[in-house]
Amino acid sequence: MIVGSSRAGHYKLLVVDDEPHVLETIIDVLEDRDEDGEFQFFRATSGEEALSILDERDGDIDLVLTDQRMPGMSGAQLLEKIHEKYPLIGSIVISGFAEFEDMRSAFKSGIFDYIKKPYDEDHLVGVVRSSLEKTELRRQNANLVEELKDANQLLEQRVNERTLELKHSLERLRSMQQQLIQAEKMSSLGQLVAGIAHEINNPATSVYAGAEALESNVDELVSYLERYENLLKAIQDGDDGKVKEIGDDLTNAQEDIDYLLEEGLPWSIRSMKEGAVRIKDIVRNLKTFARVDEAEVKHADINDGIRTTEKLIHHELKNRITVHEEFGDLPPLECYPGQLNQVFMNILVNAAQAIEGEGTIWIKTYTEGNNIVVKIRDTGGGIPQKVLKDIFNPFFTTKPVGQGTGLGLSISYGIIKKHGGEIKVDSEPGVGTEFTIILPLDGVQKARERAKHEGDYARSQYEFFDASRIEELEKELAEIDANPGEPAKSVPEPHEDSH
Ligand SMILES: Nc1ncnc2c1ncn2[C@@H]1O[C@H](COP(=O)(O)OP(=O)(O)OP(=O)(O)O)[C@@H](O)[C@H]1O
Ligand SMILES: [Mg+2]
Structure with a gap:
């Protein structure tokens, strides 16, 4: 507030009039009423002189008070020029009635205040005071806008950093998944190779x-x-x-x-x-099992796949486990045969490992409506109720270190999902366990269409692993993309060990 201020020479006023005595009269009037000596005056007798004073002072003037009618540049022209170059300087034009009519629209637009001639001294001081007040507010406003801009910029920068962090987290999760898939491939490959080595050893001995x-x-x-x-x-x-x-x-x-x-x-x-x-x-x-065509969808006989897989894990079963087959008449299924074989192998090996000593495995296949159903039941130790919900989770294993990675069923779950199917388990401790796989005849096609529709076909490949976390991250990224400038809701801590 200006009233009552005791800051001497705080307000710099530039007074412009081509007639020096008029100029001095104005200054006298203002000085007389400036008890606190807040005003500091600068004088110019033409628009040009006023502009050069402003430039010399680098715009450091609070208010320009000018006569309208002057030779050369008029007061209104001068103020327009000043407004263009120093928009925060306050301005008042003093004009006679005739010029006032000409400048009505400029007054209305608020570019400058005005005083009509002949003026009343109190009125002059009042307009100058209120114009200075407006100028001060305008300046404060401009400062706030600047601060706001800076804050906004900072916020945007932070959001960008967070977005980048989220993107990196997502990348890391993805690459971790890839590594896991690779690890599981290697582990089931290792299992397979050990089995095959064993299998080949016997006939080689006989040769x-x-x-x-x-x-x-x-x-x-x-x-x-x-x-x-x-x-x-x-x-x-x-x-x-x-x-x-x-x-x-x-x-x-x-x-x-x-x-x-x-x-x-x-x-x-x-x-x-x-x-x-x-x-x-x-x-x-081995050739049938491995089917190098994993990436391709093929029409395959599920019974054949199970038979081949069974033969390959013969060493886990023979002399110890009786396998009963009850294979129904199945139409060929559009599927990724190599991957389904991997599911059968995981489940059969789990069953064999769950049976201590001698036991039995039943494999049953049949069609039911539009689905192929595969049931694999064993007389193993069963799964306790409280861990039943965990068995499809990656890394859940009850097997000793080095024997199980705990990835078999989570991978299987992902593969069955990719086939638009379902995998369920039923178990009674002490009696045995039954896995049921339901494969719709048009499952692969539907799953693909759905994935494509959702625009995340690539992700469906890794669906088994913490898909919910990835979905969350992707949602957050999409939100940030949609509302730039809004801070991210949450940022996951990147896993240090995830490289
Ligand atoms: N037929 C079954 N009978 C009893 N428990 C089972 C059976 N199948 C799975 N499980 C339980 O589910 C857990 C998870 O199985 P999963 O196949 O995912 O991993 P794993 O067999 O432990 O390790 P991996 O398959 O990587 O060698 C097993 O550790 C076991 O406790
Ligand atoms: Mg397993």
């Missing part, structure tokens, strides 16, 4: 045993052939003594020779052949 037996059989055979050669030579030489000796020897060996031809040799050959056939079989199954 080897056959080859060894064949070698000694052939040695034996060669020695008999040599004796027959010697017999032939003795006959040709007419050496009766030698003929008899070799003849007796061969007669005594007849039983061995018969055994060699009828049993030994055929056994060696059979053993080698069987081993080779079994190895060929394993390799064929």
Whole structure:
């Protein structure tokens, strides 16, 4: 507030009039009523002079008070120029009646205040005071706007930083998922490789045993052939003594020779052949199981997939677990066959591992309406009610370190979801567990359409892992994109160990 202020020379007034005595009169009037000496005056006798004073002072003037009618630049023209260059300076024009009519619109727009000639002294001082007050408010306002702009800029910068952080978190989560998928692939691959190594070892042993037996059989055979050669030579030489000796020897060996031809040799050959056939079989199954076409959708027979998988995990089952199959007539299913086989393998291996000692696994497939249903039941230890809800979570495992990663079922869950299907579990501790997989015949197509529709097909590939967190993050990012300038609601702490 200006009234009562004691700041000497605080307000700088530039008074402009081409007639010096009029100029001085105005200043006298104002000075007379400026008890606190707040006014400091500057004088100009033309618009041009006024402008140069302003420029010299770099706009450091609070109010310009000017006569309208002056040679050269008029008062209104001067104030317009000042307004353009120094918009925060207050301005008053003093004009006669005729000019006042001309400038009515300028007054209305509020560019400057005005005083009509002849003026009343009190009126002059009143207008000057109120104009100074307005100027001060305008300046304060401008400062606030600047502060607000700065604050806004800071906020925007923070929002951008947060957005970037969120984006990085999302990236990290994504790359972690990729790593997990890779880890699980490696782990089930490792499991598979160990199994296959075991499986191939048996037939390879039988091929080897056959080859060894064949070698000694052939040695034996060669020695008999040599004796027959010697017999032939003795006959040709007419050496009766030698003929008899070799003849007796061969007669005594007849039983061995018969055994060699009828049993030994055929056994060696059979053993080698069987081993080779079994190895060929394993390799064929492996090829079917692995199906390098994982990325492609194929029409496949689910029963075939289960059979192949079963053969591959034979080493987990044999001599210990009886498998009962009850396969229904199934139409071919549009699916990712390699991935479904991975689901069957996870569930079958889990079942086998849940059975201590001897037990039974039932596999049943059938169609129900538009769905293919696969049920896998075991006589294992069962799953306690309180952990039943956790088994599809990544990393949930009750197996000792090094034996289970706890990813098998979460991966399986993701794969079945990708097929637009469902996977359910039913378990009774001490009795056993049953997994039910429901696969709609048009599931893959529907799941793909849905994912595409939602614009997150890529994400559906990793659906198994903490999808909710990623969804949350994406929502927050979308919100920020939609409302730039609003602070983010929450920012997750980036995981230090997630690189
Ligand atoms: N048939 C089952 N019988 C009893 N418990 C089961 C059965 N299947 C799964 N579980 C329980 O669910 C947990 C999670 O299974 P999941 O296949 O996801 O991981 P895992 O078998 O422990 O490890 P991984 O599959 O990576 O080797 C198991 O540790 C086990 O406690
Ligand atoms: Mg498992």
